[in-house]
Amino acid sequence: MVEHASWEEVKRFKKFIEKNRNDLIVGVGGGRVLDVSKLAGGETGIPFLSVPTTLSNDGIYSPVAVISFEDGIKSVQTELPLGIVIDVEVIKSAPGIYLLAGVGDLIANMSALKDWELAESEGREKLERIAYLISRDAVESFVEFASNGYDVHSPIFIERLSDGLLASGISMAIAGTSRPASGSEHLISHALDKILEKPLPHGIQTGMATLFTECLRGEDISLLKKTMEKLGFPASPEEVGIKKETFLKAVELGPETRKGRFTILDITGRKEWEEAYKKAFE
Ligand SMILES: [Zn+2]
Incomplete structure (x- = not known):
């Protein structure tokens, strides 16, 4: 679970990924989840698959992660997701x-x-x-x-x-x-x-x-x-x-x-x- 789209969270996931030697990151959720998992992927060099549950911005498939740091929110340039899965049935239930x-x-x-x-x-x-x-x-x-x-x-x-x-x-x-x-x-x-x-x-x-x-x-x-x-x-x-x-x-x-x-x-x-x-x- 991603709590905040913060640098702290990215570091937490980075550690988790390195410890578990994962070979794919699948981010399922809204902007916050996708931003954190995207950057954690970029930072560890592990491919990231984007699975948005809503279509609220172009971050669903972009090389940019919007993350809050101690000195403010920044758009960090990172890797483009490996791919994206859009489930119309899921998106339909988004407000x-x-x-x-x-x-x-x-x-x-x-x-x-x-x-x-x-x-x-x-x-x-x-x-x-x-x-x-x-x-x-x-x-x-x-x-x-x-x-x-x-x-x-x-x-x-x-x-x-x-x-x-x-x-x-x-x-x-x-x-x-x-x-x-x-x-x-x-x-x-x-x-x-x-x-x-x-x-x-x-x-x-x-x-x-x-x-x-x-x-x-x-x-x-x-x-x-x-x-x-x-x-x-x-x-x-x-x-x-x-x-x-x-x-x-x-x-x-x-x-x-x-x-x-x-x-x-x-x-x-x-x-x-x-x-x-x-x-x-x-
Ligand atoms: Zn925008």
Whole structure:
């Protein structure tokens, strides 16, 4: 049993694996379990098989483990899982909010890719074209599919959502960075994690923040918003108990949560944020 997604837990499992000379690690559960077993595998050089019980984020098949250390939560780059088993019957019984969180973490790629392009055009980073295309295709084809509106518990929806999240994880593995799936919208979510007493599922926060950052870039989000609403995704931060001021505070603090990740938040300010909030949610 994994208690917390912490470095302490990773060390505990590492010891266990080394003592028992296991040759395969099978992680069965949600994000916390997968993150710990994934990193324990990476640290010991033992292959890891991912068996998610929900599809709440793209960590189900990515080379990144989100782990808390003494000095804060970090995204640690590690090995891509050896494979993944998705049991539709199991996923079907996950609460809808977690499947919507998976949607939110996938659509975040839309925003992340534009931040990556921005960082490249500013000469700060090199964009990895193949990873970029895989991530873009994952999110675009998913949004096109989902625009018809689906019950998030239907097998076809679960299949398409897993496909998208898997491709997202693969794009991160190819890029060697979380860039194709994590930009300004993730920075806002990280800040919300710090500010809110009870943060919402990661993907709900990143999905919401994507609507905001897309408006900040002047994109037309009407179709995206309609699609998300059809699925049951919350329409605004206020709807899930986050006040406008709290959200804008997270926008301001976002860049602090991951220094060096150049995004749209670095070239905009309070006035633009207010306008984008209005466009996205009011
Ligand atoms: Zn994410």
